[in-house]
Amino acid sequence: MLLSRTRTSIVDIARAAGVSKSTVSLVLQKSPLVSEATREKVNAHIKELGYIYNRGAANLRQSKSKIVGIVVNDLTNSFFAELAVGMDMVVQSAGYVQFLAHSGESVDRQREVIASMRENGIAGLILSPARGTEASDIKALVGGDIPVVVVVRNLPGAKVSTLLSDNYAGAKAAVRHLISLGHSRVAFMGGFQDTAVFGERLRGYRDALQDAGIAAEEKYTIHSAPSRAGGVVALERLMTIPERPTAALCLNDAVAFGVCDGLRAHGLEPGKSFAIIGFDDVIEAKTAVPALTTVSVDPQGMGQRAAQLLLKQINSGQRDQEAITTSVRLVVRQSCGAPVKQLEEMA
Amino acid sequence: MLLSRTRTSIVDIARAAGVSKSTVSLVLQKSPLVSEATREKVNAHIKELGYIYNRGAANLRQSKSKIVGIVVNDLTNSFFAELAVGMDMVVQSAGYVQFLAHSGESVDRQREVIASMRENGIAGLILSPARGTEASDIKALVGGDIPVVVVVRNLPGAKVSTLLSDNYAGAKAAVRHLISLGHSRVAFMGGFQDTAVFGERLRGYRDALQDAGIAAEEKYTIHSAPSRAGGVVALERLMTIPERPTAALCLNDAVAFGVCDGLRAHGLEPGKSFAIIGFDDVIEAKTAVPALTTVSVDPQGMGQRAAQLLLKQINSGQRDQEAITTSVRLVVRQSCGAPVKQLEEMA
DNA sequence: TGACCTTTTTGGAACGTTCCAATTATATAT
DNA sequence: ATATATAATTGGAACGTTCCAAAAAGGTCA
Numbered sequence: 001m002l003l004s005r006t007r008t009s010i011v012d013i014a015r016a017a018g019v020s021k022s023t024v025s026l027v028l029q030k031s032p033l034v035s036e037a038t039r040e041k042v043n044a045h046i047k048e049l050g051y052i053y054n055r056g057a058a059n060l061r062q063s064k065s066k067i068v069g070i071v072v073n074d075l076t077n078s079f080f081a082e083l084a085v086g087m088d089m090v091v092q093s094a095g096y097v098q099f100l101a102h103s104g105e106s107v108d109r110q111r112e113v114i115a116s117m118r119e120n121g122i123a124g125l126i127l128s129p130a131r132g133t134e135a136s137d138i139k140a141l142v143g144g145d146i147p148v149v150v151v152v153r154n155l156p157g158a159k160v161s162t163l164l165s166d167n168y169a170g171a172k173a174a175v176r177h178l179i180s181l182g183h184s185r186v187a188f189m190g191g192f193q194d195t196a197v198f199g200e201r202l203r204g205y206r207d208a209l210q211d212a213g214i215a216a217e218e219k220y221t222i223h224s225a226p227s228r229a230g231g232v233v234a235l236e237r238l239m240t241i242p243e244r245p246t247a248a249l250c251l252n253d254a255v256a257f258g259v260c261d262g263l264r265a266h267g268l269e270p271g272k273s274f275a276i277i278g279f280d281d282v283i284e285a286k287t288a289v290p291a292l293t294t295v296s297v298d299p300q301g302m303g304q305r306a307a308q309l310l311l312k313q314i315n316s317g318q319r320d321q322e323a324i325t326t327s328v329r330l331v332v333r334q335s336c337g338a339p340v341k342q343l344e345e346m347a
Numbered sequence: 348m349l350l351s352r353t354r355t356s357i358v359d360i361a362r363a364a365g366v367s368k369s370t371v372s373l374v375l376q377k378s379p380l381v382s383e384a385t386r387e388k389v390n391a392h393i394k395e396l397g398y399i400y401n402r403g404a405a406n407l408r409q410s411k412s413k414i415v416g417i418v419v420n421d422l423t424n425s426f427f428a429e430l431a432v433g434m435d436m437v438v439q440s441a442g443y444v445q446f447l448a449h450s451g452e453s454v455d456r457q458r459e460v461i462a463s464m465r466e467n468g469i470a471g472l473i474l475s476p477a478r479g480t481e482a483s484d485i486k487a488l489v490g491g492d493i494p495v496v497v498v499v500r501n502l503p504g505a506k507v508s509t510l511l512s513d514n515y516a517g518a519k520a521a522v523r524h525l526i527s528l529g530h531s532r533v534a535f536m537g538g539f540q541d542t543a544v545f546g547e548r549l550r551g552y553r554d555a556l557q558d559a560g561i562a563a564e565e566k567y568t569i570h571s572a573p574s575r576a577g578g579v580v581a582l583e584r585l586m587t588i589p590e591r592p593t594a595a596l597c598l599n600d601a602v603a604f605g606v607c608d609g610l611r612a613h614g615l616e617p618g619k620s621f622a623i624i625g626f627d628d629v630i631e632a633k634t635a636v637p638a639l640t641t642v643s644v645d646p647q648g649m650g651q652r653a654a655q656l657l658l659k660q661i662n663s664g665q666r667d668q669e670a671i672t673t674s675v676r677l678v679v680r681q682s683c684g685a686p687v688k689q690l691e692e693m694a
Numbered sequence: 695t696g697a698c699c700t701t702t703t704t705g706g707a708a709c710g711t712t713c714c715a716a717t718t719a720t721a722t723a724t
Numbered sequence: 725a726t727a728t729a730t731a732a733t734t735g736g737a738a739c740g741t742t743c744c745a746a747a748a749a750g751g752t753c754a
Binding site: 695696697698699700701702703704705706707708709710711712713714715716717718719720721722723724 | 725726727728729730731732733734735736737738739740741742743744745746747748749750751752753754
């Protein structure tokens with residue numbers, strides 16, 4: 001708990017170098033006011049005494065900080081881990097540090113950790129909200145005092161900036177591609193219906209079918225946990241329905257992998273017996289066998305943009321909300337790939 | 348950058364409640380010295396004015412903090428992400444917050460971020476070192492001022508506490524199991540030889556062979572990046588060698604999955620045509636097809652233990668180093684599973 | 695030399711808290 | 725009522741910085 005017996009401060013250096021603490025402060029700030037000679041002398045003593053700048057004291061004096069808070073709903077999901085890494089990159093390069101915490105989809109935990117971050121003086125917050133977060137929750141936590149950027153999951157009604165991927169367009173493009181390959185019985189697999197992401201992707205899926213004059217069968221939409229295990233479960237469900245689909249758009253890549261697992265367990269070959277498209281383009285997507293056709297979201301790039309947006313707002317002091325949707329693109333690989341004739345035969 | 352026009356402080360509350368700032372401070376600390384009546388009065392004003400405790404100011408006064416630093420070499424690797432989540436859990440529950448950063452295996456970045464954390468007043472540090480980190484590096488950064496716990500990767504010579512998994516025993520058990528299934532040509536796949544983890548697991552692999560009276564063939568040790576993509580590459584290499592092995596212990600699960608991918612690309616069936624054992628037991632291991640036999644390390648539990656160890660040292664002020672190795676266990680699933688006779692035929 | 699300008703340096707107040715010693719209020723015993 | 729113990733409250737210094745106004749140190753020029 002003790003930070004040190006009492007760590008060496010600016011006045012220790014001042015005393016050692018025979019100058020005033022103000023001068024040492026100026027040296028630390030690389031002010032041009034101080035003469036070359038004293039600057040060197042002071043720097044020598046700084047090095048010698050192993051001085052460590054106390055940014056907390058400076059923050060107190062200046063009523064500002066170079067700390068941002070990042071709260072992510074699930075760090076064990078590699079999509080969000082990549083997102084966090086992207087943020088980390090730009091935050092670090094800007095000379096800031098981050099409190100980075102994992103809410104584990106718990107709004108309680110999220111509330112606590114945001115409160116704690118605020119007490120510790122963050123200058124801004126990036127939030128990938130836990131499932132079930134209300135717009136009013138964050139208003140209560142950060143009442144417009146600091147800029148907030150909400151990413152990935154929309155929080156309708158919250159007076160904050162948002163950075164979302166274009167879920168609707170991505171899903172639509174994916175399903176259009178499946179249709180162009182000749183599929184007409186296309187499922188939408190995975191996810192819980194209470195999330196905004198699910199809703200947007202489902203809408204894209206439906207509209208693509210409708211545009212092609214295909215009626216969207218209710219039974220072809222199969223809910224499950226948005227995870228690999230959930231994908232396995234969803235596939236089991238799918239196998240039981242009559243007029244079984246020949247292709248599926250999955251809520252995300254994790255579900256898609258689970259569906260692949262499930263197909264194999266049934267002796268079916270993903271990409272040959274059944275066409276699959278994922279969503280997110282996690283790193284494993286391209287090395288998996290078969291390589292996963294998916295909608296690429298570039299989570300790392302998204303994290304970078306989110307952090308840039310936040311830093312911009314911090315530095316400009318501007319608090320007006322900005323809503324950005326980042327474009328996505330369909331990456332065609334093997335999992336959707338076989339000629340459709342063959343698929344029809346096997347179904 | 349601005350934390351607020353000037354956020355409401357303890358004296359604002361004091362003024363509003365008609366008491367002294369000292370009293371407000373006592374209320375905040377839940378001191379029994381203050382009477383019930385004034386406590387309620389003060390708390391009411393705290394709520395009304397939307398007061399936010401300034402922990403930075405308190406830290407300054409007390410020369411201590413409730414912040415820990417966590418630096419992880421690669422957050423996009425789900426093993427390390429789980430590790431971080433484990434730490435997050437106990438850190439948060441203890442009322443601390445964490446600076447959590449990703450070094451991306453760069454020692455430069457690692458150095459910078461640790462320096463930055465120190466300036467921001469961390470009370471302790473947990474480090475999963477970037478590849479190539481020297482013991483002297485961390486001595487330079489934290490000269491015994493604060494407790495440090497090094498996890499996962501050993502840093503021989505560093506005067507810090509360490510928490511490592513029992514790589515040697517795990518690898519040995521895995522190979523012993525393969526031998527008991529009848530395999531005699533066993534490969535060790537993946538990883539770079541300059542890391543401590545690689546060395547320890549390799550040693551376990553060799554000793555298990557030796558104990559069984561099998562000579563360890565040099566050519567059966569195949570280096571590659573410790574990733575899924577690396578596993579694919581390693582398998583390609585393996586396919587070219589004469590007297591091809593019938594089984595392999597992989598450096599970690601990521602490599603093992605890559606090897607599975609590679610086998611499939613060659614029309615071979617992991618677990619049937621070739622036995623595979625991974626290391627780490629990441630979440631996907633049990634849902635993959637075939638389910639991966641692996642050495643379970645429980646990264647989340649390890650993260651928890653690491654955080655507990657650090658907090659203990661912070662609170663006790665003790666700085667003597669403690670070296671813990673956490674035990675591991677072999678989890679037998681399908682990927683190593685088929686009867687050996689069949690494997691021999693196919694090889 | 696003194697007057698003036700420029701370059702460097704410097705005390706001291708302030709940021710929001712804690713903590714100590716000292717003070718004031720309240721209760722209890724005589 | 726006074727004395728005394730106990731409970732509750734308080735002012736002010738301190739933590740390590742920054743920043744302002746002001747002072748000191750050098751130069752230049754008449």
